Amino acid sequence: MPNTATNETATTAGTITLYGGGAGFGLPEVSPYVTKTEVQLKMAGLPYRKEQAMPDTSPRGQLPYIDDGGERIADSTFIRAHIERKYGVDFDAELDAVQRAQTWAIERMIENHFNWAAGYARWMLPENFAKGPAHFFDHVPEAARKTLCKEMLGRVTVTMRAVGVGRHTPDEIVGLGERSLSALSTMMGEGPYLFGARPCGVDATAFAGLAGLLTPFFDSPLQHRARRFANLTAYVDRMMRQYYPEHSWQRQ
Helix, strand or coil: CCCEECCCCCCCCCCEEEEECCCECCECCCCHHHHHHHHHHHHHCCCEEEEECCHHHCCCCCCCEEEECCEEEECHHHHHHHHHHHHCCCCCCCCCHHHHHHHHHHHHHHHHHHHHHHHHHHHCCHHHHHHCHHHHHCCCCHHHHHHHHHHHHHHHHHHHHHCCHHHCCHHHHHHHHHHHHHHHHHHHCCCCECCECCCCHHHHHHHHHHHHHHCCCCCCHHHHHHCCCHHHHHHHHHHHHHHCCCCCCCCC
16 A cells, blocks of 8 residues: 655655555554554655554564664554654644653543543444454455464453453443543634644544544444534544545544
């Protein structure tokens, strides 16, 4: 799935290869963590090409990872640090020290809590799993497909329990996810982005997680709650137009 993105400001950088899951589920990229990195590459104005990959090809067994001139970096947080260090990018240049601290707290809330609550709907609701993640192995011979799907779902179930979210009832998970939605909505207020008139690094994280929940491909109680936050749904629409203008984004 090669996809090259360029920007006129990126005149000295070589081409980075971003490895992700690929488009699907009504999204330009199925993984919110890959989406985060891709948006940050776009924010930085760095040219990149995108390749579809499986997690087991990554140095850390997860997506995304990048290859930058032969150097391979995995995990979206460390990819961001690499971009900032190597290319002199400051995604939070307009933020003060307190705001920078707040972006880290927001990012941890999204990645270590909210994305798991949203992911529960994608992975643990049987009808969503069957139409979504179960198709990750469509390229595998049918005889092995069911076994691989069962093993993958088992690993996700164990991980979801380990991070804590999977220990709660479905209604409790929805309630916890809604608290994160409410916090994001309050932080954003009437602004176009989380910290003012221009997007910063954490906007890539928030957009990725919210879009993954709001795609109409999956239906869930938490998605219904998310639609009640008008500033968040407008935010996702705005970010999608800005960073994926070629994608036909539709939400209910």
